[in-house]
Amino acid sequence: MIKTINIIGSGNLATQLALTLHKHNFTIKQIYSRNKINAEILAEKINAKATDSLTKLYPNVDLIIISVTDNALQDVINKMPNTNAIVVHTSGSVNMNILNRFENYGVFYPFQTFSKQHNVDFNSIPILLETKNPNVNTELLKLSKTISNNVTNCNSEQRGAIHLAAVFACNFTNYMYSVAHDLLTSKNIDFNILKPLIKETTSKILTNNSNHPKEIQTGPAVREDYKIINKHINSLEDNNYKNIYKLLTEGIIKMKK
Amino acid sequence: MIKTINIIGSGNLATQLALTLHKHNFTIKQIYSRNKINAEILAEKINAKATDSLTKLYPNVDLIIISVTDNALQDVINKMPNTNAIVVHTSGSVNMNILNRFENYGVFYPFQTFSKQHNVDFNSIPILLETKNPNVNTELLKLSKTISNNVTNCNSEQRGAIHLAAVFACNFTNYMYSVAHDLLTSKNIDFNILKPLIKETTSKILTNNSNHPKEIQTGPAVREDYKIINKHINSLEDNNYKNIYKLLTEGIIKMKK
Numbered sequence: 001m002i003k004t005i006n007i008i009g010s011g012n013l014a015t016q017l018a019l020t021l022h023k024h025n026f027t028i029k030q031i032y033s034r035n036k037i038n039a040e041i042l043a044e045k046i047n048a049k050a051t052d053s054l055t056k057l058y059p060n061v062d063l064i065i066i067s068v069t070d071n072a073l074q075d076v077i078n079k080m081p082n083t084n085a086i087v088v089h090t091s092g093s094v095n096m097n098i099l100n101r102f103e104n105y106g107v108f109y110p111f112q113t114f115s116k117q118h119n120v121d122f123n124s125i126p127i128l129l130e131t132k133n134p135n136v137n138t139e140l141l142k143l144s145k146t147i148s149n150n151v152t153n154c155n156s157e158q159r160g161a162i163h164l165a166a167v168f169a170c171n172f173t174n175y176m177y178s179v180a181h182d183l184l185t186s187k188n189i190d191f192n193i194l195k196p197l198i199k200e201t202t203s204k205i206l207t208n209n210s211n212h213p214k215e216i217q218t219g220p221a222v223r224e225d226y227k228i229i230n231k232h233i234n235s236l237e238d239n240n241y242k243n244i245y246k247l248l249t250e251g252i253i254k255m256k257k
Numbered sequence: 258m259i260k261t262i263n264i265i266g267s268g269n270l271a272t273q274l275a276l277t278l279h280k281h282n283f284t285i286k287q288i289y290s291r292n293k294i295n296a297e298i299l300a301e302k303i304n305a306k307a308t309d310s311l312t313k314l315y316p317n318v319d320l321i322i323i324s325v326t327d328n329a330l331q332d333v334i335n336k337m338p339n340t341n342a343i344v345v346h347t348s349g350s351v352n353m354n355i356l357n358r359f360e361n362y363g364v365f366y367p368f369q370t371f372s373k374q375h376n377v378d379f380n381s382i383p384i385l386l387e388t389k390n391p392n393v394n395t396e397l398l399k400l401s402k403t404i405s406n407n408v409t410n411c412n413s414e415q416r417g418a419i420h421l422a423a424v425f426a427c428n429f430t431n432y433m434y435s436v437a438h439d440l441l442t443s444k445n446i447d448f449n450i451l452k453p454l455i456k457e458t459t460s461k462i463l464t465n466n467s468n469h470p471k472e473i474q475t476g477p478a479v480r481e482d483y484k485i486i487n488k489h490i491n492s493l494e495d496n497n498y499k500n501i502y503k504l505l506t507e508g509i510i511k512m513k514k
Contacts, residue, residue, distance in 0.1 A: 113458065113475050126450050158444050158446055161492075164493070165438075165441050165446075166437070166454055167476055167478075169458075171475060171478060171479075171509070173455075174473065175509050176426055176433070178474065184422050188415075189415055193383050193419060196369055196383060205455060206452055206456060209449075212438055213431055213435040218431070221432075228350050232424065244504055247504055248432055250497070251436075252428070
């Protein structure tokens with residue numbers, strides 16, 4: 001059973017994971033960060049040791065969670081000591097096999113956006129697990145279910161699809177809000193005026209259990225109201241925004257058919 | 258003071274408006290719809306008369322609300338009897354002057370998406386007013402404040418900008434959810450897995466009072482993580498989705514600079 005854990009990383013996800021696991025009575029032995037001060041800030045909150053040297057990582061723990069940027073992952077893995085611990089990474093888009101120099105390994109991907117300041121409740125956050133070894137799977141399932149009600153096994157291909165879908169559903173929607181903000185402030189209108197509409201649009205998606213989002217699509221594109229569509233395109237001064245408007249409108253019209 | 262009202266239209270917004278105004282003790286005299294049955298269904302709920310003939314519209318009311326599709330608006334206006342009532346339309350994108358054959362006119366634009374089934378609480382819905390005549394403005398303000406806490410005067414240009422911003426912030430985001438749904442179901446993954454992330458993304462926007470949405474942008478584009486960006490583009494089979502991914506990624510990278 002997993003009791004002792006090292007965490008490699010001190011970013012948003014590493015921080016939230018460390019706090020949550022500590023709260024659920026797992027013992028975090030060590031926090032590693034390239035930046036010793038960041039490691040110490042986090043380690044202090046959970047009675048762990050801090051280190052900025054991967055070679056000084058204790059190998060004798062039950063689990064090592066590597067939560068660093070995708071680009072740093074290979075380098076971290078190369079520099080880690082040998083260990084019998086279960087070693088997991090937390091990335092949505094990196095294949096599990098990057099960890100195959102270890103005896104026991106897997107992917108532990110909490111599917112949410114994190115910030116250091118805003119403490120999250122892991123309970124409702126989906127955790128996506130991937131493992132090769134059934135024993136490792138049993139151990140990671142047990143730990144995951146301690147902190148979340150929403151744990152699923154999925155393979156690297158599915159995890160990739162989920163990550164890609166999230167780029168559309170979250171990163172790109174945030175960018176849409178950003179464009180809307182620009183359009184309003186250029187006419188001296190407060191972005192807050194949009195909030196009730198944003199709230200209702202999202203609420204329809206979140207409570208809509210059976211239907212495809214395309215069935216609740218509204219707006220000039222789905223009505224093929226070319227009078228308004230052309231008026232909008234002409235009124236957009238920024239060429240990028242014009243192109244986005246055209247492409248997404250075409251997409252919505254195509255989606256209907 | 259406005260006491261008696263006719264409503265032209267029986268669509269989503271007309272329905273919600275009629276129910277709300279009736280609840281707040283305004284007297285709805287008549288509901289017009291091209292389709293008599295639709296007019297009757299709504300009229301019955303609020304003790305009004307139904308008609309499918311614009312020439313039979315009673316001119317002797319205080320307010321006539323025209324809530325039809327933008328394309329039907331001109332034709333409806335042409336066929337209406339002369340009246341001293343205040344006549345308003347409820348469109349986000351049609352100029353107020355379309356109503357200038359009447360004595361007293363304006364725009365009454367409740368800024369929200371509506372469906373017939375889902376009864377909305379008008380209280381928090383922004384109502385955007387435009388008028389030329391100060392007396393008309395006073396009357397419409399009084400009525401609007403009875404049903405909403407969020408009433409603003411704005412001109413046709415500003416209303417156009419708000420409507421355009423809403424296309425980005427609501428119609429296009431719903432389309433992003435639709436694309437995400439397609440990507441997931443093509444790999445046999447339930448769309449529900451995205452919901453906690455969608456909820457958190459929106460909640461950050463709704464509670465973020467001071468910052469531009471670009472300051473909370475996350476994902477591979479804002480990190481300029483070309484390894485993942487290229488992987489995503491290659492994995493998208495649909496050419497439309499590929500183009501959307503590229504264009505929005507470029508937009509996010511440009512927005513940073």
